[in-house]
Amino acid sequence: MPELPEVETIKRFLQKNLIGKKILVIKILVHKQFHGMSEKAINTSIKQVERKGKVIYLELSNKQFLSFHLKMTGQILFRSINSPNANNLPNRHTRIFIEFKDGASLFFNDLRMFGWVKLTDKPEVPKGPDVLNHEFTETYLKQITNSTNKLIKPFLLDQDKLAGIGNIYANDSLWEAHINPQRKCKTLKAVEIKNLYKAINKIITEAIKYKGSSAKDKMYVLPDGTRGGYQNRFRVYERSGLPCLRDKTIIRTIKIGGRGTFYCPKCQI
DNA sequence: CTGCGGTCCTGAAGGC
């Protein structure tokens, strides 16, 4: 599940490789995953690559925006003429791809077909502030947690309140902050909000540094096919039955709102 | 308005 660190890693890769490229053709293999008039993008060039939350978007020279949401199993893969293995794409999971004038191609692969690509006049982005944006402050976190009746774990996944966190980083951030995922938002004390704010920033920053998580059974890779490294640094995610990294208590897994939730029953209060 | 649960979708894994 590509979340902020994975999408940020992809964004940085594409900024280095896509700016200025001219779109020759867009091939749509699965129509339900593409929204908009793809022909409007033909012969435009890529002006900028941006991200908000888990959405990555390309600003085109005709002022249109091509937005991508990878959902669970989406991948964005880039191949130039000189790329090794340039011939193994498109493959059976390719749903949409773009060919550029210089011979390079961008592939949108998505095994489960939950993701989408949209061509619109404005980028198709979530409402909440991005975790890396200056609008996301400790005061803001305090304010939004204080005005909901949700549990903290599902709350962190609400992209209309805070954009970028998914299941992996919600689990790890709550461990880092010593907070039990079943806590009600409203019961969190000021010092706990402070710790959670610091934890989110620490975990997200570290995950970006390691180029995201290529977890077991997950599809995420960089656009050149290489893997991220944060999966080797998971605090609790996918560590069910293993000892807590702080106190050796066995990590427990439960379901909250239908989502797998991992936590230490001793040190996450 | 909020919160919750069903739904989409494929492939891997487990049961018998």
Next chain:
DNA sequence: TGCCTTCAGGACCGCA
């Protein structure tokens, strides 16, 4: 071996 069921989950939708 092979068939069937279960599970994974982001975000949209309909409902109370």
